[in-house]
Amino acid sequence: MQIDKTGWKILEILQENARLSNAEIARLVGLTTSAVQDRVKKLEARGIIQGYTTRVNPAALDLTLTAFVGVRISPHHLARQVGSALAATPGIEEVYRQAGDECFLIKARCRDTVQLEGLLDNINDTEGVVGTRTTIALSPVTEANGAILAAHRSCAPQEPDED
Structure with missing residues (x-):
């Protein structure tokens, strides 16, 4: 558009x-x-x-640990079921279905590694999940607010001004 x-x-x-x-x-x-x-x-x-x-400041809620978790599933016909289960899991902010070795990429926020470990246990206990790979973010360079426009404005087609 x-x-x-x-x-x-x-x-x-x-x-x-x-x-x-x-x-x-x-x-x-x-x-x-x-x-x-x-x-x-x-x-x-x-x-x-x-x-x-x-917008909520995660640090003000003591959610200072951001993790990205790749999730592998099998059998693949469970993808919708697994995706819904992951999206309903407390602590998970975003769930993306993706192509590649991992079927899902999750963004999660936790207080600490103990809470993250519990979250990973919950993810791994989900029917169809056969493995995870976790990366802990050190600090954000950019986050969602403004990222869509900043990342896409320069390459999007533009109409002449209406007014």
């Missing part, structure tokens, strides 16, 4: 702070409040804006 430069700017602003008013966004992009409101409604209607969330 093509978006003009002003649309990209509005998305960047909302992704950084979705609580800004339409009037403030309008000031930042040089449009009227009603024009920004119309654009945001169009972005929502097109499914580009899927919702508004709150």
Whole structure:
């Protein structure tokens, strides 16, 4: 889906702070409040804006250990069942089905290695899971908020500005 430069700017602003008013966004992009409101409604209607969330600081909740876990399964016809079970497991933030030796890649946050060990035990006890490979992250270079736009804006097709 093509978006003009002003649309990209509005998305960047909302992704950084979705609580800004339409009037403030309008000031930042040089449009009227009603024009920004119309654009945001169009972005929502097109499914580009899927919702508004709150970012939580994991360290403030003592979740300072981030781990990425590759999961191998067998038999492969259990993939949907295993994926659903993994997604419902406390401590797991994200689950991706992937191609390659490992069928799933999981992002998990834990307080410490003891909690991670318990999480890995739960994962390995899931029917169909035959093994895991765990990598512990030292620190984030970039994380989800803003990553989608930052990673894809330069290569996405753009329409000329509407306004």
